[in-house]
Amino acid sequence: MSYFIRYSKDIFNKLKKGIEKGILYYQNYNQNVMSIAKIKKSEKALEAVVVRFAGDSGDGMQLTGSQFSDTSAMFGNDVATFPNYPSEIRAPQGSLYGVSGFQVHIGSVEISTPGDNVDLLVAMNPAGLKTNLHAVKPGYGIIVDTDSFTKKNLEKAHYESNPLEDGSLDEYQVIEVSMTSLTKEALKDVAGLDNKSITRTKNMFALGMVYWMYHRSREHTIDFFRTKFKSRPELIEANTKVLNAGYYYSETLELIPNAYTVAPAKMPSGTYRIIMGNTATAWGFLAAAEKSGLELFLGSYPITPASEILHELVKHKHFGVKALQAEDEIAGISSAIGASFAGDLAITTTSGPGLALKGEALGLAVMLELPLVVVDVQRGGPSTGLPTKTEQSDLLQAMFGRNGESPVIVIAASTPANCYDYAYAASKLALEHMTPVILLTDGYIANGSAPWKIQPVAEMPDITPRIIYGADSQWRSYDRDKDTLARDWAIPGTKGLEHRVGGLEKDQTTGEVSYDPENHQYMTDIRAEKIKRVQNEIPELQPRFAQKGDLLVVGWGGTFGTLYAAVKEMKQQGFEGIGLAHFNYINPLPKNTAEVLRNFKKIVVCELNSGQFASLLRMNFENIPFFQFNKVQGLPFGNVELTEKFKELLA
Amino acid sequence: METLENKYTYKDFASDQEVRWCPGCDDYVILRAMQNALPQVGIKKENVVFISGIGCSSRFPYYMDTYGMHGIHGRAPAIASGVKLANPELSVWVITGDGDAMAIGGNHFIHVLRRNLDMNIVLFNNEIYGLTKGQFSPTSLVGQRTKSSPYGNTQPPFLPGELAIGAQARFYARVGGNTPKEMTQVFIEAAKFKGTSLIEVLQNCVIFNDGAFAKYTDKKVRADKQLFVEHGKPMIFGKERNKGLVLNGLKLEVVTLGEEGIKESDLLIHNAKLEDPTLHQMLIRMEYPLVTGIIRRFPDVTFEERVDDLTRKVRADSKFTKTDDLFFSGETYEVE
Known part of the structure; x- marks a missing residue:
């Protein structure tokens, strides 16, 4: 030896x-002579x-x-x-x-x-x-x-x-x-x-x-x-x-320089498991299907870094999950639209290039006003880009990447574990508001893992799909709930509710094809208003570390961990008046967004793209100035680069 | 599938929408044939779903008083697959055209046939793009002059049946757009078939490609130029019922009964159920006579049956009944 x-x-x-x-040993190699210190844990x-x-x-x-x-x-x-x-x-x-x-x-x-x-x-x-x-x-x-x-x-x-x-x-x-x-x-x-x-x-x-x-x-x-x-x-x-x-x-042997222990962390009590973001996403859908009483349908085409969601869901035939590995991205979403028409909780999973391919079909789902969840696990782009690296550059594609005026709900998960919550929330919003929802995650949180305090289905909020089982003869397929503006979900097999839907513009009352100019204006407005009213259902924005002050760090989606750590470190270094506002709801934005933003002297929007969320915020809040911190290297933010930027802005 | 015998008439399947195809279009014939066929299939109309893509043919669902979806260009087979998988009790029909199915939707078309879900595809083949006003399609002939091929088309056509069987279609039928009785019969048989059935209708576009099939479908020549095959029956055609097909080596040959001692018993008997599609392909490729009717009807396991079997097996072996069972399975740990 x-x-x-x-x-x-x-x-x-x-x-x-x-x-x-x-008893642990700390061996100090900094001197040539080894010294051994006996220390308590x-x-x-x-x-x-x-x-x-x-x-x-x-x-x-x-x-x-x-x-x-x-x-x-x-x-x-x-x-x-x-x-x-x-x-x-x-x-x-x-x-x-x-x-x-x-x-x-x-x-x-x-x-x-x-x-x-x-x-x-x-x-x-x-x-x-x-x-x-x-x-x-x-x-x-x-x-x-x-x-x-x-x-x-x-x-x-x-x-x-x-x-x-x-x-x-x-x-x-x-x-x-x-x-x-x-x-x-x-x-x-x-x-x-x-x-x-x-x-x-x-x-x-x-x-x-x-x-x-x-x-x-x-x-x-x-x-x-x-x-x-x-x-x-x-x-x-x-x-x-x-x-x-x-x-x-x-x-x-004496070859080990530092023998340390890392004690258990203080975490809320409960049963935990380690979960990967993509698995958590898949499980969120399983929970939503069970809670809503619907069967889960996944239409998907393999793509890095989203394929693990498909891999996970195909395992769960015992829960009645129907997963179709389709011939392409378009068939993935199209089959999901068909399944949604027929009454399933329907989802499709992809990454940036796949979302581009799904654009037209997503517009169809907007027109049909059917529930659908599209998961985009973002990766480096454009084109094939950096398939295994992370980025947040599909935000504007998710918002606007379709022909015509076609608003959808856009939400983003921010940690590996809360992919569960946001997959669940996406399903709930889709089913209750009769609309497609895009759920953005990214390669960083999708492949990353973290402890997840297991959330049993019973503890999740109720989901009430808008399925109707019968109606009087006056019923029309585009009748809407007066509060949410969501239409009814009349599924094939239901006697007396036979109706036709399609990509052509629909008459606001009869639901039949209409080329009427006024009607098109009305329907365009109401589709937008329907999404806007989702604001009434989503939680308000809760800034962390400070409610008002000198600098508000703004982020969204998968950068939460890095931004949180950086702002926390700033606090520990004695910087007061720095807060973090992290967005999970992108479209619509939380109701109190302007209020939160206005409480800070400076705002810096940090994103792994060239400023897409900042652009969205500028569109929504014309009079508020935004600084930007952007990085497009296929890598998450580093702590040092963030704190340096914050210090520069605070100087 | 829950059925209901002889309750409906064609009127029950007609929606209140005004039909907007060009006067004289074969689409009217197809629509009526379908409305006539469905009451005879005996399905509850709330269990019938028509899914279409884009094109003249794809307006079809609006005119049927069933569930329906006018989808996007080429994607109807994929949408319909989702409908069928979500609820296997439904009778699902895809309405498509030559451009919708074989150009923009080619990928879905071949894969849906390969999978063999229990559904039906009616392909309106008029060898032209009608709705976009007269460009050549994947079935247009070489040399055909169209809006987008003013000097003649340079792209060789697909033969839909050949393509379909290459993609493992188990049921393929071809009918003229002006023979409603045969068409109705084929629709009924297609509805009863377990698996994906493809019915190609030679549909005349009166505006942009009038007379494309006239040499086979015109009333005056139809009997002499078309051979309508039926499973188990000899392949006879002709106004005089004196022509037939025999197999000569590796080729099909037209013979005349009574000439050179040919008797009816010498003729080929149509076997639509052959697994080996060689003969079916030969029938599809024939130009004289043009073979119509159900050329192939090979019974096979459907996609849903495979999925159901697998689901049953997985369920039987699984320790999970609720998602919570999964969440708390394997490696979990407690934090106090």
């Missing part, structure tokens, strides 16, 4: 002896830690990261994760663009983002190191698999010299581990494994090391192996062995 050599036996024995429950408990796993897209980084976050959540931490992977399924091994990353932010305090600066980077190869080093805070840790730092891999990562040898990593605490060899060594006695299976488990070695460092139990992951490899016991054994090997390696 060559890795013993670098440190004295004496220190090693001290380390071993001192490992007792509740409470004293050295960190508030939050960001760990990033980076390697080849075939190295299993997503799995490693999600295991770490799940385990941490079960320990009671608040967590936030952010996967960052290439759109190539298996990019050439070792290449820079083939690097797949997964970042986990765990904390004993409220965590609202996957984190900016990395406390610990696990780099499985030179490319993973090169593409992620910039995120690591100086003085913090990097674990590398030295076996992967071959001449070939260094060249592929465009390194001219080996960073492990040329001193370029001097400001970091680098933990060099021959991970591949150690994995092989650990598995030499396991029968029935080929070379490929052996090297594929090395991610579990890394995970084992990280588990020990943050005092996480291996139990959850071992259970996971038992389920995942049910039919292949040799893989259960291999993965468990390697996980343990990594754990013990950390435990028994």
Whole structure:
């Protein structure tokens, strides 16, 4: 065991002896001589830690990261994760663009983002190191698999010299581990494994090391192996062995620079689970279908990063979910319109390019005044753009991307967990107001995961679909509720309510085709007014941190976590008079929007686009000036760039 | 499907809307044939849904006193699929034209046939765009002069039946737009068929492509130029009922009864139920005679049946009955 050599036996024995429950070791590498401090858990408990796993897209980084976050959540931490992977399924091994990353932010305090600066980077190869080093805070840790730092891999990562040898990593605490060899060594006695299976488990070695460092139990992951490899016991054994090997390696050797614990976070009591945004979206629809007493129909076409919603919903045939993977995006929404006409809670899921294709059919749904939910999991655009990266650039497409005057409700989820709430809200609004609703999420929250306090269906608000089962002979298909202006939902199979709908303009009273100019004006106005009146149903805007003051930070949708963290930090630094107004309801806007905005001297609208929401606000509030902070890089906001901007505006 | 025998007449299926097609259009014939057919199918009219796309044909749902939707161009098969999946009890009819089904809606057209939902598609083929005033369509002939091909069309046409069978259509029929009796019969058979049925109507556009099918459909030549096939019957045609089809090697051949010792028993017997569509394709491609009637009627499992089977199996094995069961399943944890 060559890795013993670098440190004295004496220190090693001290380390071993001192490992007792509740006592942690903080090893300071900043001096050449290692000192070991005995500290109590409470004293050295960190508030939050960001760990990033980076390697080849075939190295299993997503799995490693999600295991770490799940385990941490079960320990009671608040967590936030952010996967960052290439759109190539298996990019050439070792290449820079083939690097797949997964970042986990765990904390004993409220965590609202996957984190900016990395406390610990696990780099499985030179490319993973090169593409992620910039995120690591100086003085913090990097674990590398030295076996992967071959001449070939260094060249592929465009390194001219080996960073492990040329001193370029001097400001970091680098933990060099021959991970591949150690994995092989650990598995030499396991029968029935080929070379490929052996090297594929090395991610579990890394995970084992990280588990020990943050005092996480291996139990959850071992259970996971038992389920995942049910039919292949040799893989259960291999993965468990390697996980343990990594754990013990950390435990028994003096290679670990910082051994911290992250205590459980204070969260409202209840039953929790870790949920990914796309899963939460799918579950919100399941809940809405059950609550409304309707069957759920999904018409969809696979597209990154929305496909997981389809994957999730197809599983749930036991709830009567009908999911049609259609021949294209247009068929996805068209089949949903058909299902809605026939009385299902109908939804379609897509991302930006798909929303563009669905535009015409969405206009039909506006004209038909049928309930429909369209989910757009936004990604980088235009065109194919950056399919696996996040952006908020479909806002104006959602608002206006159709021919004619065709208003729809637009709402946006803002965290992985509240995708559940907004999928539910979208369904409720569609069904009660007889209109299409666009639900915007984005790659960041859709792929991110966080603890979700489970919300049983019984605790969700009631949904009252406007289905009618009979009417007198005076009934007309475009009769409206006098308050909401929603029409009735008369579904095929109902005797006596046979009627025709269609994309041609409808007569306001008879519901038959009409080319009358006055009627078209009336119908145009009433379709707009119907959406506007949804203001009466949606919650008012609640600014956070301050109700009035110098600077109001405005955001919408998936940037909530980053904006919240940045404003909170500003507060902690003593900046008073800074507030955050985050929008989930975009069209219509909450009733009190102008009032909230007017209470601040300056307003900055922060978005991952070039200023789309700012434009909308300017359209609505002509006399209020808006500053903008925009970023279109396929990445979420960073904490530092936000706080710098806020400080500049406050100066 | 809940049925009700002999309660309705054609009038029950006529809406109060004024029919607005051009005078003399075959669409009137199709509309009446449908209104005549549905009472004979014995379906409650509240369970009937017509879905159309865009084009002259697609105004059809407005004239039927059933549920109906005038959709968007080319998408009727997709909309109808959603209707049928939402409520399999419904009798769902797609009304489409040659441009709607095979140009802008080509993708939906082939995929709906492939899936084989239990619904019916009536394709009004007039080999021209009528509503947009006279451009060539995917079934227009090479050389055809239209508004958008003043020197003659350069795009070779689809043969709808051939395309449909290539897309795995289980039921394909072709009828002339001026033969309401045959058309009514075909509609009834299509309604009864379990699976997607496609009925191509050779529909004359009196304004932009008048006489396109006259050489087959004109009353004077019809009997000699059309072979109306019926399952289980010999393939005989002609005013004198003395012509027929035989298979000569890999080709269909027209023979005359009584010539060269040909007897009726030598003629091909029409088998619409063959799984192998080779012979059906050959019948579709024939130019003389033009084969009409139900050319293919192959019984197969429908999409809904597959979905139902799967749903039953999943339900039987599932531990979930309510969404809460799912929410609280697997890895959850308590926060005090």
